[in-house]
Amino acid sequence: MKMFTLAKPAAGIIGALALVGTISLAGAQQPREGERPQPRLADLMQGAQVGHIKLWYAGKAGNWGLATYETKQLKTRLEDAAQLYQSLPVNDVTTMAKPIQAVSAAIAAKDVREFARAYDELTAGCNSCHQSVKLGFVHLRTPSSNPFSDQNFAPGKK
Template identity: 50%
Template sequence: MTLKKWCAVLAMSAGAVTSAIAQSDFPPSASAKQEAPRLVEVMSMAQLEHLKLWYAGKAKNWDLAAYELRQLTNSLAEAAIFYPAVPVSNVTTMKEPLLSIADAIAAGDDRKFAASMRVLTDGCNACHASMGRGFIAIAVPTSGQPPANQIFPPLEKPRKK
């Protein structure tokens, strides 16, 4: 499945998520609560994925950027699925920026990528504010130095003989 299609499926399936939550045993049973990650863990992963997505795009490593976008999309879906207090509409409003980022990655368009990341970041902060968590604010990284334990520029692929 293409990245763009994956983002669209996530966004369109939000209605199904709402229905599934309404028909399930939410709040989750004790055993389900033990298996579900804490919301802070899901959101911490989303923040890290956002950061890595940014640096992968800035390095024009579109394969890594596509991977990180899928991971971020999954984290947003988990937040909506596991935590009914997170309005599904907050997740579905991310559809357009996610699709725009997917388009930029597919085209290798670093300007569209940067602009779409800013829109996505604004959406994250709007979600936090709507949940009474406006004090949790994220930003597009401004430092030229990415985390020191990952290589972001694409590596040369071994040549086939």
């Protein structure tokens, strides 16, 4: 079994994510009494990006339970974004349903090869959405180094 090690660039990614998270919390609007704070769209998308990375490593390791969980989390974040930010093009959000379903089907079949194909389709969908809202500079790809060295992606004991 191949073990992943934390590369220096990955350590920088973790530091940057922590900094962005801190800045995002500092700039959040204060909710009125009795209201829940609304997450910023950037925070939802950064959470989706983290889930996108973790989904890849879970599927690659054949940890179908974790892959299922990360897929559900990703779907929920996209649904939250569509509901909370109605200015998002509905077509962009709804077109993500097909790639997410393809990932879910590959996970249910426990098919690593099909998972990789569906994951590429999902990533292309993310990038297409970013292009349509003039954020094409936010370009996702299949991760090449694991920034989550503190998590074991191998399936756990039953």
